[in-house]
Amino acid sequence: MKEDHNLSRRTFLLAAGGTLASIGLPGVFIRLSSAEQRSLATQTRPDGRPRLPPGQIAVRNLQAMGGTPGTATAADLRLRIYGEVEKPAVLTYQDLLSLEQVDITCDVHCVTGWTLLDSQWSGVRLRTVLDKVRPRPNGAFVIFEAPAGYTTNVPVTALQSGSAILAHSFFGKQLPKEFGAPVRVVIPDLYFYKSAKWLEAIKVTPHDEPGYWEARGYSNSADPWKEERYSKSS
Numbered sequence: 001m002k003e004d005h006n007l008s009r010r011t012f013l014l015a016a017g018g019t020l021a022s023i024g025l026p027g028v029f030i031r032l033s034s035a036e037q038r039s040l041a042t043q044t045r046p047d048g049r050p051r052l053p054p055g056q057i058a059v060r061n062l063q064a065m066g067g068t069p070g071t072a073t074a075a076d077l078r079l080r081i082y083g084e085v086e087k088p089a090v091l092t093y094q095d096l097l098s099l100e101q102v103d104i105t106c107d108v109h110c111v112t113g114w115t116l117l118d119s120q121w122s123g124v125r126l127r128t129v130l131d132k133v134r135p136r137p138n139g140a141f142v143i144f145e146a147p148a149g150y151t152t153n154v155p156v157t158a159l160q161s162g163s164a165i166l167a168h169s170f171f172g173k174q175l176p177k178e179f180g181a182p183v184r185v186v187i188p189d190l191y192f193y194k195s196a197k198w199l200e201a202i203k204v205t206p207h208d209e210p211g212y213w214e215a216r217g218y219s220n221s222a223d224p225w226k227e228e229r230y231s232k233s234s
């Protein structure tokens with residue numbers, strides 16, 4: 001099959017990310033053939049939306065986008081869940097494995113324009129984890145906390161989707177470090193900066209708190225089908 005390598009070595013860097021966090025470092029992406037792209041353009045999702053969100057280019061391989069990894073391993077992970085919850089918890093990797101496990105296949109969409117099709121992740125649904133700690137009625141938002149001050153925020157309602165998970169595996173193997181091991185967030189239907197790698201803590205809050213990229217001009221709501229890339233106020 002003929003491959004089109006136009007995107008190879010294309011720089012997706014749109015913001016000064018440095019080493020603290022990155023929104024799309026230069027990477028080598030393999031683009032779909034034009035026949036595959038035409039076929040993709042005709043596909044719709046079960047919810048009726050087009051498979052490929054507007055302004056996105058489908059790619060084949062996930063590039064590690066950088067960011068500052070944590071030092072935690074699966075053996076010493078202590079995932080803290082706190083804030084407006086009835087039962088705060090500190091979960092080990094084993095605790096996560098003892099919860100109901102799910103395998104999902106999804107497309108993920110980076111705000112800088114690439115979409116990885118059919119990525120496979122395994123882990124625990126975020127709604128399963130939240131059921132365990134029982135958010136209080138006023139706990140309407142979740143802040144994910146990662147090393148070096150990387151944070152990202154979503155409304156609790158965004159985590160009701162069965163495809164919003166804490167992932168420990170990628171394509172059937174333990175998640176590689178550069179992709180967020182031991183545990184990362186995967187919320188496929190929002191731009192991927194909402195999917196914190198090397199997750200350290202989950203805070204439930206009454207008020208929304210813009211995360212790392214959200215405070216630097218990226219959209220708070222991050223809906224790829226509405227092309228909510230940059231916030232209107234900045």
Ligand SMILES: Nc1nc2c(c(=O)[nH]1)N[C@H]1C(S)=C(S)[C@@H](COP(=O)(O)O)O[C@H]1N2
Pocket residue numbers: 020021022023024062063064065066067068110111146147150178179180192193194195196197198
């Ligand atoms: N902790 C942390 N998580 C992060 C980031 C980061 O810099 N630090 N970058 C985000 C962005 S913008 C994207 S596109 C994805 C990239 O995930 P990948 O490196 O597995 O491709 O991670 C997201 N999660």
Ligand SMILES: [Mo]
Pocket residue numbers: 022023024065110111112192193
């Ligand atoms: Mo990104």
